Amino acid sequence: MHDFAYLNEQIKVGKMHFLKFANMPQLIARLFSVSTVYIPYPHDDKQYFMSSWMEKRAEEESFSFNPFRTALPFLKALFSQPKCLVAQYFSDSAAVETFERRQIIFGVKACDLLGKKVLDAVFLKGEYVDPFYKRLSENTLIISGDCTEALQSCFCTMVGLQPYPEEEFDLNMAPVNGGYLFESGSERGGQIINDHLDLFTEATEKHLKERDQQRLKLKEIIVRQNQHFTTESRQQIIERNLNAQIWNDVSQTCVECSGCNYVCPTCYCFLLYDQKHNGGNERVKVWDSCFHAGYARMAGGITPRLYLVDRFKNHYFHKFNSFVTNYGFEACAGCGRCIESCMGGIDKREVLKSVERYVELK
């Protein structure tokens, strides 16, 4: 029998609870009954959020813990919609969707949370607040998870992150012997535990030790796989030689597919455009890519960053230099999705290493 003495206590941030594997389906079923729930599932060595699978899983109430990040940056797509209707004017349908539906997302990893930190800084904490982002962010509960495996392209440790979430989550899960460790990262995360306390027990020292050992082991693996790539002071590396020939070499195989922008959890550039629709007019916000010449093209015929190499360079400059200057941290999660998706086989780690070496040789 559980000790429910602490039943009415506020679950403190940082407090740990343990959930047996056997109790997970029940927790999921209860969450599904009050909210939309997103859970990633494995397919072909990768992890995906697919709505058709989720509907089926909702019926089965089954859960799957992803050992590494999902193929696509779902958290980014949830908060900063790929295509978002932001205004309608001079039309009968004046209302725009305000995203009131509550949702819960599992499967988020530390790299996704760094992406959230970047997007929060831009859309939530600046002088201008994006009301759609704000609403989506308020209505989404994040249940992140430790990574238990690394992909070849993972380099979170190189950009100062850990392969486990430390901040920005509501609840964090770590698989241990017999079940999951749940850490509450916010009041509303704690509230979820509170609401379903009958399914949980307090975590033991043994659980914590197991989690910490697992974390250390994986961190070592990731550090080791990135040994020959590791660069320090990336801001300075890029600053010191903006006109270097090396940029032409490393961008040779880039075909401007903008895949990297799409899959990157920290890429947030967008375009606001107007169009006539349904007898009225609408304003739409869509994801945009800095790799396209049209991104910065001006009326009257002038195109800044006319050559691809300049746009390529600008992409790195933004993530590793100017974002640091303007916001205080690097806009790169080390998730490696860009490496996986690049049509030209370009690896960001190699690019940075090449630029670093070039500067040294001069």
Added chain:
Amino acid sequence: MENIYTPMWVPLEDVITETPTIKTFVVRPEPPIHFRAGQFMQLTAPGVGEAPFTPSSSPYEPEEMEITVLGTGMVTDALHELRPGEMVGLRGPFGKGYSLDKFYGKEILVVGGGVGLAPLKSLLLALFHDIDKVERVSIKYGARKPEELVYRRFYEDWSKYDEVDITITIDSPSPGWSGNVGLVTELLKDLDINFENSYAVSCGPEIMLKFVTRSLLNVGFVPQQIYLSLNRNMSCGMGICGRCNIGTYYLCKDGPDMNYDLIKNIPGVLG
């Protein structure tokens, strides 16, 4: 919660044809929009799109806002089709605007090219409002042809101030034109200005800014004394969509007038 992406809709009060390719739109937003000289508005042509323009009216008279627009693309051509009474969208003001307090007590050299005089007009009107605080305003303005000179009806009024002098030029000779002929940079060759105590402010096509900067540096200005109104494609106007960046600066947030000293080493600026 305020929607930062929606404009305020106002009807056009008046449309003034300045030149064959330039029109001035007059609006009376209610409540009036308070802006600093040099800040810009995002103007919406309904169903077509938005583009950034610096109002050319005085910041001390916000009840009637004037926006001068050159027809040069999709949005501006659509704006040019509009008639008084039709609606336009306004978002803003955005940007830093000119540092007016820096200019008091100094000699200000204002160099404009073509429609570039439009944002400068707001600065001029702001300076004229407190003309006793300014040592001197020396206006050098040029266009390709006489019919492309904007605000001709105001030059005489402006030169009535003791502190103000205006010199106009057109690029190449034109029948009926007896004034200066030559690029506006020619007017920068014999400046009787006190370099130690002056600032230069310039606005026009980027190629013009490049040569104006070169001329100014040649005659004795230092980078910190030069303010350039740069142009970049803008979408959000709020520093979050990414596209208007110049180095670590976003033109919509940190400009559009940039101190040359801040941008002189950034590759790809001024062509």
